[in-house]
Amino acid sequence: MHYPEPISKLIDSFMKLPGIGPKTAQRLAFYVLNMKEDDVVDFSRSLMKVKRELQFCSTCGHITDVDPCYICSDKQRDRSVICVVQDTKDVIAMEKMREYRGLYHVLHGAISPMDGIGPEDINVPSLIERLKDEEVKELILATNPNIEGESTAMYISRLVKPVGIKTTRLAHGLPVGGDLEYADEVTLSKAIEYRTEL
């Protein structure tokens, strides 16, 4: 034990965070020592608040401090479109774009038979329940473009199509600002397949 106890406990706490090893944890803990008291108090309170005051929106599953969340309770949003995403961080990425005005549904995962995750283990049942009540015309299936995401999108699409709800998927293609040279073959072949006329 080389550190006074309070600091070694703080180092342990920092080390529980992802990507922070012993050296960084030590650096951060000593940095805290020299921070303004107000900032440290704020930091300490925010940690507790995030853990105690946040919950998942009972409608869409997005993380929120009020239920229903600010998106679900916003009367100005288009209630005929629901964008289905895997994670609460995806909602934030979509919102940063400032173009989408519909609602969301957070699955908190994707179907993955390999890991024993079926449709019942993620937020699919609550989505189906929601479609019964609301006037939804389109589901944008914005799950990740990998095997789990694609099969989740496929599963939901098949479930929902008979009810007459349109399902769409985000476009594949070259990232804007990207370099043709560095694009992988699959992306490139998608970009050719879905080429648009000028």
Added chain:
Amino acid sequence: MHYPEPISKLIDSFMKLPGIGPKTAQRLAFYVLNMKEDDVVDFSRSLMKVKRELQFCSTCGHITDVDPCYICSDKQRDRSVICVVQDTKDVIAMEKMREYRGLYHVLHGAISPMDGIGPEDINVPSLIERLKDEEVKELILATNPNIEGESTAMYISRLVKPVGIKTTRLAHGLPVGGDLEYADEVTLSKAIEYRTEL
């Protein structure tokens, strides 16, 4: 504002730490959301404790939760040697070695006329005061091997030598496990100069 308020506040707090940008701060904040409640409570408390319970030892200037610190109050240590370091982290590095059994004195900086830091601005006066009272025979000047550290060592050495206290400096040379090829010229020339007979 895309995040619920508690989480955006936590992201702001994480961003105040060194080397943590917006992306990492977001990742850490969302990680906290999924951490065990006990761990978050511990984290929050440690932050406050580090800020409120830690102080500098009135004798050596090392960071501590009791005054005098556990090193100064350890009767088993050799009170005739004081190792003078720039920073409290240097004490920890020395202690990790488990070979040094003397006392320490933390300067909290180095003399740097360029930045307007003179001997009075760092813990030099308290060191001189300490030498009057205690039975010190040797000062190991373990300041950093750069211009500021060297001149601080030189300054203290000149101040103390007339009183008959031996002053020493840590050895320069190749780092153990290092590669000759990658050693800089100055280090290499020191390694040649202080070569030892086998």
